[in-house]
Amino acid sequence: MKRRAALVMAVAMLVGCQREQRDLRLDPPVAAALDQVAPTANGIGGAPPDVYVALGGPYESNAYNLGEGKRLYTWFNCKGCHADGGGASGPALMDGWWRYGADPVSLFVSLRDGRPNGMPAYRDKLTTEQIWQLVGYVQTIGMASATTAAPSRNDEMQSRPAENRAPAAADLPTPPSR
Amino acid sequence: MRLRHLIVSVLLPLAAGGCAGSQSALDPQGPNAASLAWLIGAFTIVCGIVWLLVMIVVGVALLRRRGAAEPADTPLAEDPGRERRKGAVVLAAVLATVVIVTGLTVISYLATHSLTAASGEPLVVRLRGYQWWWEVTYTSPSPDRFVTSANEIRVPVGRPVRLELSAADVIHSFWVPSLAGKQDLIPGRDNQLTFTAERPGIYRAQCAEFCGVQHARMALVVVALPPDEFAAWLDGQLRDAATPANEEEAAGREVASGKACAACHTIRGTPAAGTLGPDLTHVASRQTIAAGTLPTTRGSLAAWIADPQGVKPGNKMPMVPLSADELRAVSAYMASLK
Ligand SMILES: [Cu+2]
Secondary structure, rough: OOOHHHHHHHHHHHHHHHOOOOOOOHHHHHHHHHHHOOOOOOOOOEEEOHHHHHOHHHHHOHHHHHHHHHHHHHHHHHHHOOOOOOOOOOOOOOOOOOOOOOOOOHHEEEEEEEEOOOOOOOOOOOOOOHHHHHHHHHEEEEEEOOOOOOOOOOOOOOOOOOOOOOHHHOOOOOOOOO | OOOHHHHHHHHHHHHHHOOOOOOOOOOOOHHHHHHHHOOOOOOOHHHHHHHHHHHHHHHHHHHHHOOOOOOOOOOOOOHHHHHHHHHHHHHHHHHHHHHHHHHHHHHHHHHHHHHOOOOOOOEEEEEEEEEEEEEEEOOOOOOHEEEEEEEEEEEEEOEEEEEEEEEEEEEEEOOOOOOOOOOOEEOOOOEEEEEEEOOEEEEEEEEEEOOOOHHHHOOOEEEEHEEEEEEEHHHHHHOOOOOOOOOOHHHHHHHHOOOHHHHHEEEEOOOOOOOOOOOOOOHOOOOOOOOEEEEEEEHHHHHHHHHHHOHHHOOOOOOOOHHHHHHHHHHHHHHHHO
């Protein structure tokens, strides 16, 4: 009994040593491969690049990447048009209703290539890695179910439930059918 | 023998070397730092003497022989003469403590008071802390003569400089030991620090408040120049970026204004007008890049642009994929931005 308890403790302590890995320096070939999304002809939905799957989708489940996405969301003035996710001149990003799809590939294409009714293309302003970080972050602001990772807290007042208080979308009224 | 060798050859030079140089509170180069150094000296001497006296008294008390007349079995027996002597000793110690503490309080008040008393119209410079670099804005009575730079503060010798300190993200602290004491940069709250450099020279400053992974590489230099040289330098900084002198530099300008660089950096006179990173208009005129991480040479500019996360892991500049030609051109262009 004692032995088993000691073993459990030891395992628990070892697990406690595990720290989330931050990938600060994405190798250029990996970055180039991450750009190779294969969207469908109308730019909605499609297949993520093989590396994305091989890496295990690090942009949705890694707190550092989500935190970087949150910083970029302010830095690159997504707030100016989408507010804190609630929408302004740009559509809301947290109401669970997407004009161009909620999957990572659609979001990636929305950011990289822009969308016709006023979403600017960020191809020349952001690196591929940063676009993926934003894609990961945009998914957390309106998420319908809890994830294991959340970005850092807000420095300003919250205008919506915090990203780590999922499900946020469930608190909102059902989006209008458009 | 070995040990003594070690002490002489390693510790002594270390200890002595720590006192001088471009970043030392014990080698003051301006009135503020001088009064702080004086304060440090006064406190050290007074407290050292007090410590020595206390140690001597403790030693004497421990070593003193018990007198034959002391009846150990009647410790509570009263001896009026003895009591009076004890009382006098305690009174003297209390009085000495009051005098010393009051004295130290007064000199520390006077020394810190003198820090804010500057003579003459100060040069007002705004210093804003970012993770992990400094934005420096030289103000002027006319707004068209504001100049923004980064990671280096130039000041005229003999004229007081008032730094207006602010922070963009987390708390930082500005410390240039040879010229002044520390002052924090706090988000949402403006602080001030006034100092004067008395001699031309280059003084190293550093962030003195832990602010994240690259806190250690968040330094800057304060360059004190004779007033006329400073004025000439400031006029140069007001100008737009140098025009490319050859084809390679021209190609570099295309890269810097067409790629992601332009979203974060400003190069006045080109389309690049981002405000998320240091102003690069005169980047090559500064001594270091990346907040004191590398000396400004064409090679280190190329190394930095090719792999900022390898040079300063975790900093907020991403690796922007460039071809070898683009990298060569953009680093030539950067090195030409004097
Ligand atoms: Cu710091």
